[in-house]
Amino acid sequence: MSRRVAVVGAGMTRFVRRAQETGKELSWIAARAALDSAGIGLDRVDAVCNGTAPDAFDGVHRKGDYLADGSGGFGKPYIRTYVGGGTGVFAPIQGWYTVASGMADVVLVVAEEKMSSCQPHPQGAFLTIFDNLIERPLGPNLLWIFALEMQRYMHAYGLDKRDIAAVAVKNKRNAADHPAALLGQSDISVDDVLASETLAWPVQRLDVSPISDGAAALVLASEDVAGSLTDLPVWIQGVGWNLDTTYWTNRDLVYPEYVENAARMAYEMAGVREPRKQIHIAEPYDPFDYKELHHLEGLMLFDRGKAPEAARDGVTARDGDLPCCPSGGLLGVGNPIAAAGLMKIAELFWQLRGEAGARQVPGTPERGVAQAWGDLMQVGTVMVMGSDGGPATTAANAHTPPREPRATPLDDPSFRSATGAIEEPLDAAYRWDTGRAMGRFLETLAEGRIAATTCSSCGRTLVPPRQFCERCFRPTDGWVDVAPLGKVETFSICHVSWDMRPLDVPQLPAVIRLDEASSGGFLHLLGEVDPDDVEIGMAVEAVWRPDSDREGSILDIAYFRPRDAATRVGDARG
Amino acid sequence: MRSVAGELPVAFRYTPGVGNTAFLEALRDRAVLLGSRCEHCDVTVVPARIFCERCFAELEANVECGPAGTLVSWTVARVDVDGANLASPATFGLVRLDGADSVFLHRLVGIDQPETGMRVEARFRDDRQGSILDLEGFGPAVA
Numbered sequence: 001m002s003r004r005v006a007v008v009g010a011g012m013t014r015f016v017r018r019a020q021e022t023g024k025e026l027s028w029i030a031a032r033a034a035l036d037s038a039g040i041g042l043d044r045v046d047a048v049c050n051g052t053a054p055d056a057f058d059g060v061h062r063k064g065d066y067l068a069d070g071s072g073g074f075g076k077p078y079i080r081t082y083v084g085g086g087t088g089v090f091a092p093i094q095g096w097y098t099v100a101s102g103m104a105d106v107v108l109v110v111a112e113e114k115m116s117s118c119q120p121h122p123q124g125a126f127l128t129i130f131d132n133l134i135e136r137p138l139g140p141n142l143l144w145i146f147a148l149e150m151q152r153y154m155h156a157y158g159l160d161k162r163d164i165a166a167v168a169v170k171n172k173r174n175a176a177d178h179p180a181a182l183l184g185q186s187d188i189s190v191d192d193v194l195a196s197e198t199l200a201w202p203v204q205r206l207d208v209s210p211i212s213d214g215a216a217a218l219v220l221a222s223e224d225v226a227g228s229l230t231d232l233p234v235w236i237q238g239v240g241w242n243l244d245t246t247y248w249t250n251r252d253l254v255y256p257e258y259v260e261n262a263a264r265m266a267y268e269m270a271g272v273r274e275p276r277k278q279i280h281i282a283e284p285y286d287p288f289d290y291k292e293l294h295h296l297e298g299l300m301l302f303d304r305g306k307a308p309e310a311a312r313d314g315v316t317a318r319d320g321d322l323p324c325c326p327s328g329g330l331l332g333v334g335n336p337i338a339a340a341g342l343m344k345i346a347e348l349f350w351q352l353r354g355e356a357g358a359r360q361v362p363g364t365p366e367r368g369v370a371q372a373w374g375d376l377m378q379v380g381t382v383m384v385m386g387s388d389g390g391p392a393t394t395a396a397n398a399h400t401p402p403r404e405p406r407a408t409p410l411d412d413p414s415f416r417s418a419t420g421a422i423e424e425p426l427d428a429a430y431r432w433d434t435g436r437a438m439g440r441f442l443e444t445l446a447e448g449r450i451a452a453t454t455c456s457s458c459g460r461t462l463v464p465p466r467q468f469c470e471r472c473f474r475p476t477d478g479w480v481d482v483a484p485l486g487k488v489e490t491f492s493i494c495h496v497s498w499d500m501r502p503l504d505v506p507q508l509p510a511v512i513r514l515d516e517a518s519s520g521g522f523l524h525l526l527g528e529v530d531p532d533d534v535e536i537g538m539a540v541e542a543v544w545r546p547d548s549d550r551e552g553s554i555l556d557i558a559y560f561r562p563r564d565a566a567t568r569v570g571d572a573r574g
Numbered sequence: 575m576r577s578v579a580g581e582l583p584v585a586f587r588y589t590p591g592v593g594n595t596a597f598l599e600a601l602r603d604r605a606v607l608l609g610s611r612c613e614h615c616d617v618t619v620v621p622a623r624i625f626c627e628r629c630f631a632e633l634e635a636n637v638e639c640g641p642a643g644t645l646v647s648w649t650v651a652r653v654d655v656d657g658a659n660l661a662s663p664a665t666f667g668l669v670r671l672d673g674a675d676s677v678f679l680h681r682l683v684g685i686d687q688p689e690t691g692m693r694v695e696a697r698f699r700d701d702r703q704g705s706i707l708d709l710e711g712f713g714p715a716v717a
Contacts, residue, residue, distance in 0.1 A: 022591030028625040035630065042630040059586030069627035117586045124584035132580055410589060419704035420590035420598040429581045439576065553578075 002100035006226035006233035009038025009219035010346035015334030018116035027070030034217035046104035051091025056125035085374025088341015089381035113336035147200035147492035157305030165193035167289035175328020177358035182334035212334035240265030244378035250520030259298025259380035280365035283344035341372035482516035484542035527559030596635035597621035640671035641696035681711030
């Protein structure tokens with residue numbers, strides 16, 4: 001039987017575009033604030049759990065080790081956790097099982113990200129999450145994944161973009177009350193969001209959270225120790241995490257089943273049978289406005305497709321029936337990836353103790369849920385937290401959260417003139433082997449064919465082909481050709497390159513579901529079509545490059561075009 | 575096609591941070607190596623830091639270390655990061671500056687035969703920019 005674990009302290013830095021402080025220094029500021037709020041020193045800490053996302057953001061290889069001193073890891077058991085964007089909620093899960101297992105009584109959890117280091121844009125570091133063989137040659141942009149998912153979500157339920165934009169408005173308004181926030185704005189409107197620059201339709205500038213630097217920290221304690229530290233422990237009642245397929249184009253883009261799986265795991269542990277009644281406050285992961293809605297549905301707090309109208313009607317407002325992201329979320333407070341997720345746990349801690357100041361939700365919330373999402377956009381990490389009997393708002397508590405969180409913003413001119421500032425390229429190039437299944441797939445493309453593997457156990461025909469079926473975990477049985485015909489599962493009209501420069505001619509990325517493949521879709525571009533004429537469900541066919549130009553590359557398919565000749569126009573892509 | 579080539583098209587901007595800024599400005603303006611002392615732990619580290627990693631106390635940049643120190647270890651590099659031979663070997667040393675508990679990595683210059691435990695001294699450049707390269711390296715101790 002595991003031990004009960006309480007959160008007894010929390011702290012964070014300001015979230016800023018670029019901090020003068022190093023990642024180590026940011027980590028220390030947040031960790032020290034958390035220890036101060038728990039009323040203990042580093043000497044009381046038995047073990048340290050660090051969470052930080054890609055090394056390539058800070059530009060430091062083995063960032064976990066690098067951050068160890070600022071995270072309080074000197075001379076202690078220390079481990080870094082990394083599940084991409086899900087890290088900020090997974091790091092405290094790691095802290096939870098370190099205490100629950102009896103290995104430690106007090107654990108310090110620290111999450112940090114310094115994204116401003118990565119130039120010209122952190123998306124450069126994200127490019128390698130795309131498949132190097134069959135996606136990256138298409139010139140992808142991370143925004144594609146979100147735009148394609150958002151479009152599919154909107155299509156499935158006939159959603160109004162105004163209702164989705166209401167999330168960005170709510171969160172940026174909430175963040176106006178957060179002393180650490182980067183993008184709080186009390187007077188922003190839905191019209192402002194809809195008037196912002198279109199990046200990759202339907203994603204517009206104000207639908208997206210900002211690149212940020214920052215850190216956040218928590219102190220966790222076993223039940224025995226928590227009782228001696230505070231009268232207001234907030235218990236970690238349940239934790240869960242779950243992963244969907246790593247082939248993102250094969251996923252259900254409408255509903256995040258992995259979030260539901262993670263939530264079911266956490267709710268069961270917490271004894272939550274009716275989440276809509278038993279969860280009083282939620283901090284779903286909101287790097288994009290539609291993601292908050294997507295995740296609220298995965299957390300089973302709203303019916304599928306119904307979260308947008310709840311946002312529109314104020315149900316998720318701070319004073320609504322189910323306050324969601326009262327902190328201001330990633331959209332408002334900022335998105336230093338791992339730190340942003342942990343900020344959500346800190347917010348629940350403050351809210352459930354009645355310490356959230358101007359952000360305090362009304363009533364007596366007794367239980368909340370926080371969730372983050374990441375890896376190749378397919379991991380869900382969930383934590384359920386609760387107080388014993390609601391916040392004791394009248395209790396004397398000497399350790400209020402920091403009202404003036406630190407971190408020194410440094411704009412571009414200040415950076416360039418700063419003593420010792422350095423800018424240097426990552427001098428590394430890679431060569432990726434095709435492997436066996438993908439190698440054969442590419443060879444058949446050169447012959448003008450699309451090859452798939454089959455799994456007789458689950459009966460699926462798999463594109464992209466693989467040597468093994470990841471569901472049945474057995475070798476695939478053989479190869480078949482599938483017709484180069486499919487339907488548009490979802491698409492985007494992308495106006496920017498990965499480093500956010502405007503494109504002269506918009507790209508039309510799409511997930512194509514091949515008629516004869518059963519694994520889902522795969523990523524390619526549309527051509528010979530007016531962007532305004534593209535529709536989800538449209539029948540398309542591959543347009544092959546001439547025999548002599550094919551070289552065993554995904555680009556041997558030039559693009560997919562409408563099967564209906566009447567819908568085609570001259571290929572504008574040259 | 576057996577493999578595809580690609581790159582990670584990024585460059586990094588590193589801010590020196592609060593501690594290193596104090597160190598680099600003292601190096602540039604006064605040709606001194608500035609460290610931080612934690613009274614609680616009785617430890618002095620250089621370059622300066624804003625916190626003690628042992629006890630988490632807030633630290634000031636308040637101790638001038640060196641310029642002389644003791645060579646703790648050394649190596650002679652004969653190849654570059656890609657494995658190609660260097661035109662001439664480069665010698666690097668770890669130096670415990672006088673007054674500091676931590677060791678400091680830099681080049682050894684003008685030392686033909688390094689020996690662990692030998693006394694060395696910082697050689698500052700005249701034209702200093704606020705960079706670790708304002709220090710040419712460590713040479714034989716003058717005194």
